[in-house]
Amino acid sequence: MGWIVFAVLALLVVGLLWRFGRLPKGGIELVGAAMFIAVAGYAWQGSPGLSGKPTPPADMAKVPDSDFAQEREKLLSRFGADADVLGTADAFHRQGLNLYAIGIIKGALEKRPNSAELWVGLGNAFFIHGGNQMSPAAQLAFQRAQAIAPDHPGPRFFMGLSYAQAGQLDQAELVWRQLLESAPPGAPWRNDIEERLVELERFKAGMAGR
Numbered sequence: 001m002g003w004i005v006f007a008v009l010a011l012l013v014v015g016l017l018w019r020f021g022r023l024p025k026g027g028i029e030l031v032g033a034a035m036f037i038a039v040a041g042y043a044w045q046g047s048p049g050l051s052g053k054p055t056p057p058a059d060m061a062k063v064p065d066s067d068f069a070q071e072r073e074k075l076l077s078r079f080g081a082d083a084d085v086l087g088t089a090d091a092f093h094r095q096g097l098n099l100y101a102i103g104i105i106k107g108a109l110e111k112r113p114n115s116a117e118l119w120v121g122l123g124n125a126f127f128i129h130g131g132n133q134m135s136p137a138a139q140l141a142f143q144r145a146q147a148i149a150p151d152h153p154g155p156r157f158f159m160g161l162s163y164a165q166a167g168q169l170d171q172a173e174l175v176w177r178q179l180l181e182s183a184p185p186g187a188p189w190r191n192d193i194e195e196r197l198v199e200l201e202r203f204k205a206g207m208a209g210r
Contacts, residue, residue, distance in 0.1 A: 063094050067161055068124040075154040075189060076117045082108070086121045098129040119145035120154050127162045134166045153179060153189055164200065173200055 069090040077083045085108040089101035102125045109118050123141035127134060142162070145155035156179040163172035180193045 063096050065090065066093055066124065066128055067165065068121075068128075068158060069093070071158075071161070074192070075157055076120065082112070082115050082117045082121075085118065089121055089125055093125070093128055098125065101125045102129060114148055116145040116149035116152055116155060119148065120158050123155075124158060124162065127166075132162075132165050134162055134168060134171075138162065151182075153183065153187070157189070157193070160196075164196075169200060169204055173197065173204075176200075 072086060072090070073083075076086070085104060089105050092098070092101035092104065102122065105118055105122045105125055109115065109122065112118060119141050123138045123145065126138035126141060130138060139159075142155055142159035145152075146159070149155065156175050160172045160175035160179065163169070163175060176193055176197055180190065180197070183190050183193070
């Protein structure tokens with residue numbers, strides 16, 4: 001069937017060129033030679049005997065949500081321009097497009113350089129791009145966020161979270177304990193920090209006992 005379709009198309013092309021193409025003298029012979037080469041190539045590399053099978057679209061890379069994406073709305077804004085930027089960055093991370101996530105946050109920071117939440121997001125984006133390691137760029141972004149909003153729990157919470165994910169448990173414990181010591185008594189996120197510290201101590205004890 002493939003040969004028949006190919007032959008019909010070839011004859012159709014030649015006929016159209018001869019009728020409407022206004023080829024110069026000898027042009028039809030050149031077209032015929034080109035079509036002959038095309039047929040030869042098809043015979044060499046094609047598979048006309050195989051049944052047709054549509055190629056399924058390639059699946060886009062899918063990466064699970066980061067801990068930052070899962071916890072972000074607990075400590076950072078859920079609505080507004082900064083929240084939209086961080087949500088878009090999370091979407092890029094899910095597709096494995098970490099540099100795009102960094103780029104969109106940097107672009108927003110050019111307009112709002114004093115947004116602590118954007119600096120937190122940039123620290124997380126650098127952390128993910130670095131293979132879940134606390135790089136100097138990620139650390140600097142978190143520190144910049146804390147300097148802008150020293151009373152905001154987000155910068156220190158997510159810095160500690162990144163340290164914990166990177167296996168730097170002592171640094172994570174230090175950051176979280178400092179955050180807990182400065183937390184207001186009725187802060188809704190106190191219990192979460194306390195539970196994470198208990199889990200951290202239990203994990204460290206288990207590692208020491210091996």
